[in-house]
């Protein structure tokens with residue numbers, strides 16, 4: 129059973145205390161960007177073998193969905209030396225190693241080259257985000273949110289690693305903050321572009337790996353071009369390679385590689401249910417909570433007096449982990465551990481505190497003594 133974190137009832141004017149509490153409780157995440165390229169020899173295999181190899185690879189990748197947040201992207205048509213990205217986010221780095229080995233052990237793994245690999249972690253910024261919303265992009269992102277990556281459904285992801293010059297690190301904090309203020313101001317002009325900054329110092333060859341999500345590639349182009357004119361750009365040593373990645377379902381991203389299609393055919397607007405087996409019901413008793421990953425989202429599962437509820441584990445206020453919050457069994461609610469926003473576990477509705485937006489809920493079923501969590505996807 130997860131230990132309970134003692135909380136206090138929500139009180140007004142506790143912003144500083146709340147921030148400090150969130151600071152203490154927030155866990156950093158590990159992030160991996162694994163770019164693969166297929167050996168052309170695979171495309172000359174008999175069609176049946178290609179289809180079986182894709183199906184096997186898909187099953188292996190999907191089997192890791194319980195352990196990490198995993199998003200597939202295709203680079204077919206956007207980049208010559210990489211064709212598939214698996215963006216991976218986890219609480220510890222071990223699942224990354226296990227997934228890489230499992231992929232290497234498949235039939236298709238014999239034809240996959242690791243074109244690029246970046247390993248990084250989330251971290252608080254060293255700089256103050258001096259905007260009305262406390263945000264680079266103007267969408268209300270807070271300092272805690274920078275520690276928790278919660279990918280959107282944006283169609284494009286732009287990824288690049290970069291290194292700053294050593295002269296940058298010799299500047300005073302005041303001088304660097306001034307240049308970052310200018311940089312942040314430029315970013316705020318492009319609200320359609322959402323930034324995920326991760327840090328790689330000492331973990332891998334680069335210093336930062338940044339990933340921008342957007343539906344508007346031209347906004348990203350304009351943003352990058354405008355940032356070239358900012359003072360901080362003078363202190364960039366390297367910011368290539370740059371990857372334009374297209375958000376796709378895993379079966380579609382694998383089909384984009386070639387071979388006979390294995391993707392389920394779906395018409396636009398069609399609704400499908402996706403279910404994930406979690407664990408035997410006997411292993412999840414009353415009062416317990418746990419998290420799983422379903423369709424690129426972290427889901428919190430709660431057992432309240434024998435009744436099961438599942439909802440998006442990321443608080444709608446600033447992505448606090450609801451599964452680590454205080455559960456009220458009588459009210460059937462959970463209070464976020466970061467700033468005490470309270471949610472109804474049955475409906476996901478925001479019912480008290482600083483929160484004003486609901487969180488998504490998920491279906492829960494017991495089948496032959498096992499817990500399944502499901503959601504509906506509209507294509």
Ligand code: FES
Pocket residue numbers: 443444445446447448464465466467468469482483
């Ligand atoms: S993150 Fe602020 S109340 Fe949950």
